Amino acid sequence: MTDTSTDSVNGPAQAQGVDGLDLEERNSLRRVANLRTELEDITEVEYRQLRLERVVLVGVWTEGTAEDAENSMAELxxxxxxAGSEVLDALIQRRQKPDPATYIGSGKVEDLRAAVEATGADTIICDGALAPSQLRNLEDRCKVKVVDRTALILDIFAQHAKSKEGKAQVELAQLQYQTQRLRGWGGNLSRQAGGQAAGGEGIGGRGPGETKLETDRRRIQMKMTKLRRELKELGKARETKKGNRQRHEIPSVAIAGYTNAGKSSLLNRLTDAGVLVENALFATLDPTTRRTQTSDGRVYTLSDTVGLVRNLPHQLVEAFRSTLEEVAESDLILHVVDGSDPDPEGQIAAVRQVIMEAGAGELPEILVINKADAADPLVVKQLLAREPHAVVVSARTGEGIDELLSAIEADLPQPAVQVDVLLPYSRGDLLNQIHTGGEIDTLDHEAEGTHVVGRVNGSLAAELEPYAR
Structure with a gap:
């Protein structure tokens, strides 16, 4: 990472600034190397059709190492x-905390503006959540659109939502984000709809009135109320399906993990689910549940969930609570991590934080280190040393899948009730239920029927009670 600032530094190189940082670091806006989007494989005609936004990335490095800061920018x-952008440049400002007015500091805004003009960018994307005043000040100074990390993730979610529930969740999160950032630009948004001069509205427009800003806020609140009502109705349908699974006491396994860690590929490998697999962040937003069974015939469900990410916006955690509920209400979590990622430990910590917030921190977990075919063996070895209950797999090649299936079978909840029954041959339906929902220790075919010794769940045990020996 090279320093591109032209600012001069007086005094010793290690002189301390008022915020405790080295002046040389404090006064520099650093360029992150090798983050420009490569478009060599796209023809000029295809590029014009794509109409990618041309963006410059900017971040504030407040803690951790330089490698941590560069990993965060690589993820951005x-x-x-x-989201559909061509990244032209990436810059980091070393600060103790983001500047409250301009995010990177007023002195560095000119350097950022120069980078925007030099590259011909039309958008700036900031690696953080910006206040409305920070967005406005950066846009006024740099003369291009400014987007923060939250708006960027919301935009990606909006592109990938497919189901009615997913689209409603994304729209609700976007409205929550927008209502906090409504602001009056010029006279249009602050004009009164009534009053003595009626703001130019004339006869029929007078009265107590409300500002355009207030009108926008009221309309957004009305839309949010409608969306919450729709989500509540959609949630009832989901609860019905979930209740049916619970009524049959089918164990559930949730696949959770960082975005683009390979969760959908793993679900396809385990169940032949045919879920969309795409090398893109947040390709899966809508939960997908598939039924499968263990080698000894026990049935359980596997659910693919939305990918998580560092600093996931609070609006999305709230809006996608239905997805997180799939994790919180499961019997076992498959926590998938990309073993080839530069910072797999950071991915694991970020996902576990969200799982904890969802109330699923105490659930059994199998750490699935995916992409073994592309991962550094030394990194995998270090992860296995730190995570005793981990399995190394490759969803692409099938490596380690049998070991993972064995681990799932071992960790699935065991049926609680011991039974010893003689089932008439006419009750093959009950025998089938024991096969699919219980564990059979011994099975013998006798003259009067089938003698079964094993373990089943409580509801099935009640049905088997008349045939107990």
Whole structure:
């Protein structure tokens, strides 16, 4: 990472600034190397058709190492490209905390503006959640659109939502984000709809009135109320399906993990689900549940869930609570991590934080280190040393899948009730239920019927009670 600032520094190189940082670091806006989008494989005609936004990334490095800061910017680059952007440049400002007025500091805004003009960018994407005043000040100074990390992720979610529930969740999150950032630009948004001069509205427009800003806020609140009502109705349908599974006491396994870690590929490998697999962040937003069974015939469900990410916006955590409920109400979590990622430990910590917030921190977990075919063996070895209950797999090649299936079978909840029954041959339906929902220790075919010794759940045990020996 090279320093591109032209600012001069007086005194010793290690002199301390008022915020405790080295003056040399404090006064520099650093360029992150190798983050420009490569478009060599796209023809000029295809590029014109794509009409990618041309963006410059900017971040504030407040804690951690330089490697941590560059990893965060590399993730922002992937997010920007997933949203449909061509990344032209990436800059980091070393600060103790973001500047409250301009995010990177007023002195560095000119350097950012120069980078925008030099590259011909039309958008700036900031690696953080910006206040409305910060967005406005950066846009006024740099003369291009400014987007923060939250708006970027919301845009990606809006592109990938497919189901009615997913689209409603995304729209609700976007409205929550917008209502906090409504502001009056010029006279249009602050004009009164009534009053003595009626703001130019004339006869029929007079009265107590409300500002355009207030009108926009009221309309957004009305729309949010409608969306919450729709989501509540859609949630009832989902609860019905879930209740049916619980009524049959089918164990559930939730696949959770960082975005683009390979969760959908793993679900396809385990169940032949045929779920969309795409090398893009947040390709899966809508939960997908498939039924499968263990080698000894026990049935359980596997659910693919939305990918998680560092600093996931609060609006999305709230809006996608239905997806997180799939995790919280499961019997076992398959926590998938990309073993080839530069910072797999950071991915694991970020996902576990969200799982904890969803109330699923105490559930059994199998850490699935995916993409073994592309991962550094030394990194995988270090992860296995830190995570005793982990399995190394490759969803692409099938490596380690049998070991993972065995681990799932071992960790699935065991049926609680011991039974010893003699089933008439006319009750093959009950025998089938024991096969699919219980564990059979011994099975013998006798003259009067089938003698079964094993373990089943409580509801099935009640049905088997008349045939107990």
């Amino acid at each position: 680059k992937l997010l920007a490209e997933t």
